[in-house]
Amino acid sequence: MLGGRGGAVDASVPVVVFVVAWLVADALRAPSAVGWAAAVAVLGGAVVAAVRLGTGTRPRAVIFGLLGVAVAALVALYTGRAVDFFLVQLVSNAASALAWTVSIVIRWPLLGLVVGAALGQGVRWRRDPDLLRGYRRASWVWVGQYVLRVAVFLPLYFADAVAALGIARIGLTWPLIVVCVALSWRVLRRTLPPGHPGLRHPRAAAAARDGR
Known part of the structure; x- marks a missing residue:
């Protein structure tokens, strides 16, 4: 039901890397801080997904997790916020x-x-x-x-x-x-x-x- 401790880590990684990437890009006044943050978040989610697939986690759970990150990133990219x-x-x-x-x-x-x-x-x-x-x-x-x-x-x-x-x-x-x-x-x-x-x-x- 909860995905265990691994599921908790999986859900946290994309959030952490998104916020950190956005703060860094915004501080450096990058042309598209949101774009950089979204890309890093999706990359982080993809890395987590690859690791989980390699350890035998059910593909459906991995795909849904990565899809959630991608949708969140796309929404941020669409609005620019x-x-x-x-x-x-x-x-x-x-x-x-x-x-x-x-x-x-x-x-x-x-x-x-x-x-x-x-x-x-x-x-x-x-x-x-x-x-x-x-x-x-x-x-x-x-x-x-x-x-x-x-x-x-x-x-x-x-x-x-x-x-x-x-x-x-x-x-x-x-x-x-x-x-x-x-x-x-x-x-x-x-x-x-x-x-x-x-x-x-x-x-x-x-x-x-x-x-x-």
Whole structure:
């Protein structure tokens, strides 16, 4: 789900090299500081992708990661504003907050779908009212992390604070996800009643009502 520590590094490298390249090019008054920064970011993403492919990482994950960097770079090149390198991230977090909220409201919490797929149990957890309630409550933690990012990114974006956005982008990626995983797990565990067999063993609605 999270890509592990390697995934966190992969996501951070293009951001770091973009910000550093833009700061250097801007300080040197290069004709196209944004162009240089975008090129370096894509190059950094390509190097990371090549390394991951060489270590056996699934090609699809590598391609999606590189595609995200390329799109962000193209947006910045199109507008000519370095801050727009973070626009895709800002929009995707707002969209993710909305998607997770909708999934909770319609009783198909995305956390349940992700964990159910990871455990190979499909959507059997939806027949267990305790698990359904737990996944719904725990999913709000994930809504909160997306909302937090938007709340931090948005004022920095409008202030054209490129370096600060880069720092926030890294600080609110894997460290925040680690906290989010811990909190959502705690919420889920506290929601399940005593005697519940746990995530790996969804109970049918009748069994859950009878306490079996």
